[in-house]
Amino acid sequence: MALIVKKFGGSSVGTTEKILNVAKRIIEEKKPGDQIVMVVSAMGDTTDDLIALAKGINTNPYQFPREMDMLLTTGEQVSIALLTMAFRSMGQKAISLTGQMVGMKTNSVHTKGKIVDIHPSRVKKELEKGNIVVVAGFQGVDELGDPVTLGRGGSDTSAVALAGALKADSCEIYTDVDGIYSADPRLIPDARKMKEITYDEMLEMARLGAGVMQPRSVEMGKYFNIPIHVRSTFTSATGTMIREAYTMEEKDFVIRGVAHDKNVAKIAVLGVPNNPGIAKEIFSALAEKNIAVDMIVQSIRNIEKNVTDMVFTTTLDDLPETKKTVDVVAEKLHAVAVLIEENVAKVSIVGAGMLGNPGIAARMFGALADANVNIDAISTSEISISCLIKGTDLKEAANAIHKEFFPEDHE
Numbered sequence: 001m002a003l004i005v006k007k008f009g010g011s012s013v014g015t016t017e018k019i020l021n022v023a024k025r026i027i028e029e030k031k032p033g034d035q036i037v038m039v040v041s042a043m044g045d046t047t048d049d050l051i052a053l054a055k056g057i058n059t060n061p062y063q064f065p066r067e068m069d070m071l072l073t074t075g076e077q078v079s080i081a082l083l084t085m086a087f088r089s090m091g092q093k094a095i096s097l098t099g100q101m102v103g104m105k106t107n108s109v110h111t112k113g114k115i116v117d118i119h120p121s122r123v124k125k126e127l128e129k130g131n132i133v134v135v136a137g138f139q140g141v142d143e144l145g146d147p148v149t150l151g152r153g154g155s156d157t158s159a160v161a162l163a164g165a166l167k168a169d170s171c172e173i174y175t176d177v178d179g180i181y182s183a184d185p186r187l188i189p190d191a192r193k194m195k196e197i198t199y200d201e202m203l204e205m206a207r208l209g210a211g212v213m214q215p216r217s218v219e220m221g222k223y224f225n226i227p228i229h230v231r232s233t234f235t236s237a238t239g240t241m242i243r244e245a246y247t248m249e250e251k252d253f254v255i256r257g258v259a260h261d262k263n264v265a266k267i268a269v270l271g272v273p274n275n276p277g278i279a280k281e282i283f284s285a286l287a288e289k290n291i292a293v294d295m296i297v298q299s300i301r302n303i304e305k306n307v308t309d310m311v312f313t314t315t316l317d318d319l320p321e322t323k324k325t326v327d328v329v330a331e332k333l334h335a336v337a338v339l340i341e342e343n344v345a346k347v348s349i350v351g352a353g354m355l356g357n358p359g360i361a362a363r364m365f366g367a368l369a370d371a372n373v374n375i376d377a378i379s380t381s382e383i384s385i386s387c388l389i390k391g392t393d394l395k396e397a398a399n400a401i402h403k404e405f406f407p408e409d410h411e
Helices: 016-029 046-057 065-089 121-128 154-165 199-207 215-224 278-288 319-333 360-370 391-405
Strands: 003-008 035-040 094-097 104-106 115-118 132-136 139-141 147-149 170-175 196-198 228-232 240-243 257-261 265-273 294-302 307-314 337-341 344-350 377-381 384-390
Touching: 003 154, 016 065, 035 065, 035 121, 035 154, 046 065, 065 094, 065 132, 065 139, 065 147, 094 121, 104 154, 115 154, 121 132, 132 154, 139 154, 154 170, 154 215, 196 199, 199 215, 199 240, 199 257, 199 344, 215 228, 257 391, 265 278, 265 319, 278 294, 278 307, 278 319, 294 377, 319 337, 344 391, 360 384, 360 391, 384 391
Parallel strands: 003 035, 003 170, 035 132, 094 132, 104 139, 170 228, 196 240
Antiparallel strands: 104 115, 139 147, 228 240, 257 344, 265 307, 265 337, 294 307, 344 384, 377 384
16 A cells, blocks of 8 residues: 555647546556555646737736736646546546645745645545545645646656655656657757666756756655666556655766756856946846846956856746846946847756766866867856857767766766
């Protein structure tokens, strides 16, 4: 007997046929006494279709974030209703619940919400009745009862958070790939599936662009110490386990993966006074708008005039609001100019093994040099190194780095 939370993404429930297949699989795999909670995303491209509808009303619909959340949360409600109907048509007791019904409390940052508390008493009651509980992922409600979405990949976060709150035995993330790879197989054909990866390494991979998991969901897994099994919807094969530490001997895991991110824009604020508090002026204004920044570089532009350039990256999604905010601050600071570059990408290596292992950065930079790829900016953490490059160089850069750390004769 086990309590298991299972999350199915949009591609897994993209059609009514797929929904019926998911229901059939869950019923066949369910053992006597098992309690199952399912967290489901919107069907296929539903979210993109809803965004397109909003853009038909206004080209920048995210300036109305509450209404975008009101719109986008409907996608998951369609999925959970249909999946519950599928279960009940097959004789399995089931009930669908929205984020509000499962007690998913969030802050009030619309379209980028964070879970602040969960009170899953309704879920527990329904499980005791013998129901499979089908939950709308990606959503919760704030203190006013307004719907709030959790950002890209938010259904993963919903699932892991629920698993933690329910003290589940495990959390399974079903997707259209069969696990977590050393890189995106669509970009790097030689990418290799990992048997397991630590929370910290997966968190860095996700933060740096690996789309298979949302960073917040990995943080939740680590906080609750819930093992997360990432596996395929379409096969019964074992996927990749995300856990606190490795349980098996690994021959070589200095670098665990290569991540990339194309959802990047570079902003340069040129010729601002090189005085204390200037960085605070720029980045506190962005923080007030809930805009995350990355890869901050400050360089002296003119010593005699005591001015500097401030360069940083943000997401393409946040670029319109970022530009609007930075333009106001730049005028206040009498900056020379604000430059925006969208044809950029970030490529990164991740691995706990690089701690105390000299030469890793040199190998990465050497691989890029051999591929004739120029580095625009560099940022590091204890277990990662990231380089900002031209977007057109991404494929060649990622493959060169992967080949350096995962050679063909590597077993």
